[in-house]
Amino acid sequence: MQRYSVLSLARNAIRHHEGWQQAWRSPDLKSEYDVVVIGGGGHGLATAYYLAKEHGITNVAVVEAGWIGGGNTGRNTTVIRSNYLFPQSAKFYDFSLNLFEDLSQELNFNVMLRQAGMLTLLHSRHDVEVMRRNLNSMHMNGIEADWIDTSEVSRLAPGLNCGADAHYPIQGAILQKRGGVARHDGVAWGYARAADALGVDIIQQCAVTGFDIKNGQVQGVQTTRGTIKAKKVAIAVAGHSSVLADMAGFRLPVTSLALQACVSEPLKPVFDVTIMSPTTGVYISQSDKGEMVMGGMLDMYPSYAQRGNIGTLEHIIAGIVELFPNLSRVKLMRQWAGIVDIVHDSSPIIGHTPVEGLYINCGFGTGGFKATPAGGWTLAYTVAHDKPHKLNEAFTLKRFETGEFIDEMGAAGISH
Amino acid sequence: MMKITCPWCGVRGEEEFTHGGPSHLARPVVGDNPMGDVSDADWADYLFMRDNVKGVSLERWGHIQGCGQWFNMARDSVTHEIHAVYKMGEQPPEGWRS
Ligand SMILES: Cc1cc2nc3c(=O)[nH]c(=O)nc-3n(C[C@H](O)[C@H](O)[C@H](O)COP(=O)(O)OP(=O)(O)OC[C@H]3O[C@@H](n4cnc5c(N)ncnc54)[C@H](O)[C@@H]3O)c2cc1C
Ligand SMILES: [Zn+2]
Numbered sequence: 001m002q003r004y005s006v007l008s009l010a011r012n013a014i015r016h017h018e019g020w021q022q023a024w025r026s027p028d029l030k031s032e033y034d035v036v037v038i039g040g041g042g043h044g045l046a047t048a049y050y051l052a053k054e055h056g057i058t059n060v061a062v063v064e065a066g067w068i069g070g071g072n073t074g075r076n077t078t079v080i081r082s083n084y085l086f087p088q089s090a091k092f093y094d095f096s097l098n099l100f101e102d103l104s105q106e107l108n109f110n111v112m113l114r115q116a117g118m119l120t121l122l123h124s125r126h127d128v129e130v131m132r133r134n135l136n137s138m139h140m141n142g143i144e145a146d147w148i149d150t151s152e153v154s155r156l157a158p159g160l161n162c163g164a165d166a167h168y169p170i171q172g173a174i175l176q177k178r179g180g181v182a183r184h185d186g187v188a189w190g191y192a193r194a195a196d197a198l199g200v201d202i203i204q205q206c207a208v209t210g211f212d213i214k215n216g217q218v219q220g221v222q223t224t225r226g227t228i229k230a231k232k233v234a235i236a237v238a239g240h241s242s243v244l245a246d247m248a249g250f251r252l253p254v255t256s257l258a259l260q261a262c263v264s265e266p267l268k269p270v271f272d273v274t275i276m277s278p279t280t281g282v283y284i285s286q287s288d289k290g291e292m293v294m295g296g297m298l299d300m301y302p303s304y305a306q307r308g309n310i311g312t313l314e315h316i317i318a319g320i321v322e323l324f325p326n327l328s329r330v331k332l333m334r335q336w337a338g339i340v341d342i343v344h345d346s347s348p349i350i351g352h353t354p355v356e357g358l359y360i361n362c363g364f365g366t367g368g369f370k371a372t373p374a375g376g377w378t379l380a381y382t383v384a385h386d387k388p389h390k391l392n393e394a395f396t397l398k399r400f401e402t403g404e405f406i407d408e409m410g411a412a413g414i415s416h
Numbered sequence: 417m418m419k420i421t422c423p424w425c426g427v428r429g430e431e432e433f434t435h436g437g438p439s440h441l442a443r444p445v446v447g448d449n450p451m452g453d454v455s456d457a458d459w460a461d462y463l464f465m466r467d468n469v470k471g472v473s474l475e476r477w478g479h480i481q482g483c484g485q486w487f488n489m490a491r492d493s494v495t496h497e498i499h500a501v502y503k504m505g506e507q508p509p510e511g512w513r514s
Contacts (some may be wrong), residue, residue: 253466
């Protein structure tokens with residue numbers, strides 16, 4: 001792998017940027033691998049990377065139906081935080097945040113992490129009471145987060161209507177300073193490049209169409225480019241999890257819904273924190289390019305169409321304009337949606353499936369970008385050892401039978 | 417934007433309606449005792465496991481911002497095309513049965 005550095009940048013600039021190597025190969029598909037990872041989103045690519053890096057399993061293929069990062073990984077609004085409610089989630093997401101903090105060095109790829117803070121706005125006495133309680137559990141879980149008052153909020157977020165005249169007056173906020181944003185496709189590309197350098201084959205434009213299963217044990221997968229033998233297969237396809245599970249003969253507690261987001265035309269820098277307002281159901285950050293990145297609630301019915309409907313978009317815009325009246329004349333530049341995998345307790349499923357040798361990572365729903373490093377790390381561990389790591393042992397498929405839910409619904413901000 | 421034909425009110429915009437999950441889920445019973453001992457696995461299957469079909473699925477919808485009535489729909493989850501609307505308690509029309 002050609003290492004990226006200031007020096008290599010200078011050297012290549014002198015040579016008119018004609019000396020850059022391909023970031024990863026486009027190898028031919030082999031007929032057999034030790035592990036096949038289905039889905040070339042962040043989670044699948046990270047799984048392959050950690051399999052190679054942490055467990056020495058390098059005979060691995062990542063099989064992607066479209067192009068890597070073309071699913072939710074390249075469609076999300078890149079909010080990163082770990083201010084969850086329950087100990088299991090707090091540990092898991094904080095581990096992910098730790099990995100994120102070193103990720104650019106680890107992968108030798110700038111994922112443009114910006115830890116400018118994550119603000120959760122509180123608009124009523126009830127918001128305040130609930131969030132004070134959540135703040136206490138964050139502290140008990142060792143997650144650093146602070147209560148801040150309205151004057152501090154207005155300092156951090158110029159333009160935010162903090163006046164008493166606001167329809168939903170701001171009563172204060174919770175700030176997680178280590179929260180922030182990163183470049184989403186940078187994360188996919190960084191993991192892809194680093195995994196490729198360790199010998200992983202990244203196969204794009206190759207969709208899995210079925211499984212070979214004998215006596216309850218996976219033998220391999222069928223794809224649009226032929227059959228691949230593998231004794232271990234890991235699924236990381238987010239919104240398409242139920243489709244893959246159906247091919248393998250089981251069902252999941254997952255419903256696929258469209259989640260949309262939009263960006264405005266670029267503006268001069270206004271604020272660098274990410275702002276979430278559970279009451280109005282919207283959140284906003286400003287990208288490094290200056291665009292306002294905005295999102296909100298799900299389109300509330302099942303969908304595999306990667307678009308969103310206008311009603312939800314109107315809700316998002318209305319909420320944003322309520323918070324930032326001076327953005328009302330700003331033009332929208334793009335709107336899009338991704339298909340997210342929603343489960344009943346808003347927590348992921350990472351681990352075994354009813355088929356032996358077949359593992360799954362799904363259920364991250366609206367909030368799995370921040371979990372990309374930890375999702376890949378724990379899935380790789382589970383595949384390598386055929387048992388979950390401490391960090392994901394609670395996130396089983398079995399919990400839907402035993403009732404050991406980790407209900408993070410609305411616990412620490414809105415959906416992301 | 418979907419236009420949904422409520423069996424009672426006719427064609428309305430989708431924002432008047434609420435999706436209410438899959439239709440025709442049968443509550444598990446053991447023998448003929450409705451309070452019988454259903455296994456945890458069967459309960460989990462009934463309560464949480466979903467077909468989550470990519471393609472035509474049979475769903476319950478409520479005209480919640482209208483007449484308040486519930487009904488069934490055969491709707492394509494990829495194109496959002498609505499193939500059939502039928503009342504609660506009815507079976508899906510010919511061609512849309514799974
Ligand atoms: C609008 C939006 C905003 C979001 N905002 C945030 C946020 O701010 N913070 C946050 O943490 N999370 C956010 N999320 C959620 C986050 O994007 C996802 O949880 C996460 O990216 C999932 O990553 P993944 O790798 O599992 O899935 P994906 O990136 O979706 O990758 C799955 C891949 O599997 C491939 N695939 C599917 N079927 C097959 C098949 N049969 N064969 C081969 N490949 C297949 C797909 O093509 C796809 O590339 C948001 C999501 C959306 C849509
Ligand atoms: Zn009606």
